[in-house]
Amino acid sequence: MTVGPTILHADLDAFYASVEQLLDPSLRGRPIAVGGSAAGGVVLAASYEAKAHGVQGGMPGWRAAHLCPGLLFVRAHFDQYQGLADRVMDILGTVTPAVQRISIDEAFLDVAGSTHLFGPPEQIATRLRERVRAEVGLPISVGAARTKHLAKIASQVAKPDGLVVVHAADERAFLDPLPVGLMWGVGPVTERRLAERGIRTIGELARTESGTLERALGRATGTTLHALAHNDDPRRVAASPRARSVGAQSAMGRTRVTPELVREVLGHLAERVAGRLRAKGRAGRTVTVRVRFPGMRAVTRSLTLAAPVSATLTLTEVAERLVWQALREQDQHEPEISLLAVSVSNLTAQEAIQLELPLPPPDPWRPGSETGSARWALDRSMDAVRDKFGPGAVGYLPATMRGGRGVPDEFRELAEHDL
DNA sequence: TCTGGGGTCCTAGGACCC
């Protein structure tokens, strides 16, 4: 029996840029960059007119401007993105409950159980694209195939604003001529390593022995790519697993390190991370910090505690200690840094019992300070005040740091994963 | 002209235990 192309991958085209063109019709058909400027900052997304000149998301603004004369830099409307994307996901959910959202703007669907109601996958995909265009106003591309990997590649090939269905009999012919860079898990480094061995297409990859790939790329990457190139992809469309870590970071350009700066930035980041943990009743034992220096070199330091943390002040102190440890180990007298990051992993449920009992150890570095549970209780009461009166109402953060530099919180929230 | 913010997973070495 032949299995049909019942896995769909639906992916909104140049999502942020398309939203801006939807909101302001004068931008339609023109090369635009969302975020950044010709002077600096980072481009969050580019319209297809700009992509034609090589402009990509994540690119410094000055470089985008250089690549694409006439590029329009547009301010992002962060408050619009989540709601529009949610409306698209609601439309996808009308044909099957098996929708796996993997980011704000893309999802897998399994329509195997829907064909008796809505027709073959081609018809379902066509109808979904029409509805998203008519009801939300955004272009969306869809790939349909027998596996997730193949469906995702098909949607990439379908872009912009297209549909590609790969029937089981056509899989090899579809895949073989495509560049390896389209495969999930092949980034710039892997692509270069493969090219050094004369492997540029998925067909060439499929003809390479597994052992050769493992030696070139490592065991996990080698076996995974070998399987995917042979269309061996057993992954199902399923609900996303719970998050395994929570983090926040702040880029600062080139900044001289001072104790005040480290304390303020880490306090801000720790409050974001710990607040999200507490909001979901979670906590984590491993604290990791990342320090990046001008020129993009970066180091990480981590520490696994005896008990999980979700108190802002405790997290701030652990992070501070790790950052200074990392800085001391650099042989620079007056170091400059360009980014600080804090993340918490080894997540567990915040046990209810810990509300009553002191957390052991209360604070590894300041004997005699408040206990962990006292800090947690204080945080919870401040969370409640913020819920009622807004995020700036109360906090550890010095007034000078609030609402100032950096990206808006609305942008951060778009990238957050559910805990 | 100098690079955002949120994540996952893998590898390798060392500590430690039995």
Added chain:
DNA sequence: TCTGGGGTCCTAGGACCC
């Protein structure tokens, strides 16, 4: 006298994805 082997956890770095 100075050593096997397996398993688990921790740490640091790196590739990759959206």
